[in-house]
Amino acid sequence: MKTINKIGLDVNQSKELAGKLNELLANYSVFYQNVRGYHWNIKGDKFFELHAKFEELYNDLFVKIDEIAERILTLGETPSYRFTDYLQVASIKESRRTEDGINDVKEILEAFEFLISAQREILDLSGALNDEGTNALMSDYIREQEKLIWMYSAFLG
Secondary structure, eight states, rough: OOOOOOTSHHHHHHHHHHHHHHHHHHHHHHHHHHHHHHHOOOOOHHHHHHHHHHHHHHHHHHHHHHHHHHHHTTTTOOOOOHHHHHHHHHHSSEEEOOOOOOHHHHHHHHHHHHHHHHHHHHHHHHHTOHHHHEEEEEEEHHHHHHHHHHHHHHOOO
């Protein structure tokens, strides 16, 4: 039985890492749909500012969803794609309120806090595996999201 995959990583460790990436994919997918809802349904005096920021955010999340799925494939595994599976696995839950911009921003901050924590866990696993591809992806996401936490927190005052 082959113990090293096509990109030179241990097969069993890659499978474990891909499982964590599939959980991350589920969380990103639910978060993405929540942000689409915030964008579509925002009302009030911050409409123009938040409507544009939410669109910027969901476009970024869309790219990350694709990158995570492609990384899972690169590791030799299959990315999940069914929303019913995502809802069972994701720690980020579907938003129930999407018209209140302040609440939306608070939910975004909670989602980022969760994602950063999950990505740090994946970074630990990928570091132990010497998987530079996943390391770079997670490091980039964490750096970007730490800045976004600062910006969205500043918006809330």
